[in-house]
Amino acid sequence: MNIRKKVIFSFVILVAFIISISSLSMITTYHMKENSSFAKQVSRLINIQEDMNELINLVTIENSLEKLKNIKEKFISFENDFELLREDITKKDHKDLIDYILPNIRQNQNISKSLNNLFENEHAIELIFDDIYKFQNKHIYHNDLFSKIYPEENEKRKLLQELIFKTTNLKLIQEFGNLRYYSKETLYQHRDMETFQKWTNSIDEIILELRKNDRLKILPLFTGYKETVEIMGNLAINIHNIEKEEKILTTKLIKILKENRDESSSIEIKIEEVAEQFLSKISFIELILVITIILITIALTLYISSKLTSIIQKLNSGVKRLKDGDYSSTIVIKEDKEFSEIATTFNNMAQNIEEHQNTLEEKIKLRTNELQGALVNIQKQKDILENLSNKLAKYLSPQLFESIFSGKQDVQIESKRKYLTVFFSDIKGFTDITDSVETETLTEILNEYLDIMSTVAIKHGGTIDKYIGDSIMVFFGDPLSNGKAQDAISCMNMAIQMKEEMSKLRIKWQKDGISKPFHIRMGINSGYCTVGNFGSKNRLDYTIIGGVVNLASRLESNARPDQILISSETYTLIKDTIKCTKKEELQIKGIAHPIQTYEVISSGNNSTIIEEQTGFNLILDLNQIDKNNIINILKNTIIDVEKNI
Known part of the structure; x- marks a missing residue:
């Protein structure tokens, strides 16, 4: 008899004992199904609440109105599933004949109390979701508006910075530095009214200083910039307030989640206790049958494993020799006919590998040489194209050259x-x-x-x-x-x-x-x-x-x-x-x-002054010269010219 037949025979014996145990358990099968179904329903109930909580977490970080709407639709779907499951659990809460013999999970008072708490918490979660959804809608709206206006404020601030630095007025430059600091504090750090007020005050100080220095051309730009700043500041403060409200709701949600976890743990413990009560009533008979099955299984396992171990050791030894490059090694198995056929196939495979390896190494070497030659040719072509590109650039404007070679413009x-x-x-x-x-x-x-x-x-x-x-x-x-x-x-x-x-x-x-x-x-x-x-x-x-x-x-x-x-x-x-x-x-x-x-x-x-006359040329760059020194030189030159007239 080969090993496969021995395994089948052992399996038949085990099945016979299993059928015996199943017969003893047939009376309690219905009850076990009921309790198992209830446990699955409770588990599904808890999972739905966890899914709803996950959606609430997603709502607080979502930045797209369309995705936010999809999350709400999923949440409503979970709410409907939860209500259907709740109705199914409560309507089956009646006793039948088996319930009087063996305990039923549905009638356990502690479990019912925990379930009621879960139902109440689910209602609270729905209310929190509605609140967070409303706040997040506002949050996305304000963020989108903030993203649209911020580039405008940033560009205006950069333009005003250039104009202020050109004035070379130290007070204006210093006050503009305060403006930049308070803008960052208002938009990204404190986001409160006090910092926002400092920002607008710095703008007012600059406007006042500009009026004192008669720099009226810049005033309209600062006035328009202040209007943009007031919008941006209010948006940043509103976003900050919304985030605080969402944080409060999230804290409340965390508390409810902790209560749900405690109730879930309580339900799971009670289900285990009821299951243990059921098992204790049939454990004695099943224990005897199980011991018998174990003894038979051990005997069969020891017998079969000894044969399999010997076969596996031979196979493993042959594979290691093949791995080390010994393709001449063979495996001989006499314990089982089917494994003997596997060993013969392995021996043939080793022989074929040895034959193909020699030709494969030669092909790899030849292909490697071909690839290296191709790479050298490609590099030469690349160098030629780069040289040609640099030469062509001399005949085209830089903008046209860049647009053609980047693919932005077709040559047609x-x-x-x-x-x-x-x-x-x-x-x-x-x-x-x-x-x-x-x-x-x-x-x-x-x-x-x-x-x-x-x-x-x-x-x-x-x-x-x-x-x-x-x-x-x-x-x-x-x-x-x-x-x-x-x-x-x-x-x-x-x-x-x-x-x-x-x-x-x-x-x-x-x-x-x-x-x-x-x-x-x-x-x-x-x-x-x-x-x-x-x-x-x-x-x-x-x-x-x-x-x-x-x-x-x-x-x-x-x-x-x-x-x-x-x-x-x-x-x-x-x-x-x-x-x-x-x-x-x-x-x-x-x-x-x-x-x-x-x-x-x-x-x-x-800043350049150019004067040309016959016999006279003057070029002055006012940004580079020492003005006082140049004035003295010009005065002395005029005196010399007047003396020679």
């Missing part, structure tokens, strides 16, 4: 309408100068000029469209835009700096022997243009076209040397920031109505 024929500010400039009389200057010198001068002007354009965020000899075309607003007004202001600042850089270049070139001075003309216009890729499938040009571009070019050609001439459209965007002078109207070819023009004088924060 397409265009779009966008609001742009367009800039044209050229060197006055450059063609005449080329006849009197050597080609090498001219090339060096032109490259130096274009390099400096391109650096200025990139610094201010301009997209360089093209170079046409000494002419430069730049536009603002695509691929990146900071808004119509800010794009126009950036263009103005670029033009002003170009004018300053040109003055410095004239002085340098005069020292290098270029006798005839170079002067640039600049024209600027704003409006909607067609921007995109134009050309063929084989050659594309990223540029802009339209009447706005043509007008900017005409303004440049009508400008005087060193003059920045802009249209009324551009003037409307920058008039509050850039100083301009109204000029004559121009009749432009192709445009029916006359064009009102303006000359850009300087930006509101211009």
